[in-house]
Amino acid sequence: MLALAIVTACSGSDASRFDDQLREAEMAVAEGDMTAATSIASRLSDRHMESLTTRQLCRLSLIYMQMADSTNQSDNIGVAAECYRKAFETSPDSARLYYSQLGPEHTARVHMLATIVGSMDTPPSDSEPDTIPFNALNDDSHEQ
16 A cells, blocks of 8 residues: 555656646747757656656647747657657547647647648558559550
């Protein structure tokens, strides 16, 4: 029983610490300090991704999307997509609720994340080829 209380207390303090770090990263982004935002976000995603709550993963995904507007676009979008996917794996209902309650300033970023993750997770369909059939390129019937 004591061990469970200690684990719960540690988990609670970690969650609070992660919230504080996310708040710092959000403020750094708002102030245009991408160096500080990148440092904080990288520390969270590299060392603590598995310990973040669904809400924290959602917040981190948006921080990375905002950083992508300024620096290192492809890497930041990749990590944002990873956070987004993990949030939905952890708790789909909580992730959906979080993203649905965001203001209009984040709507485009959330739609972009949903599109990116959806396209990464859904292989192309055999019924809808993404290329022109080879025989269409060699069809001379249109020439007269």
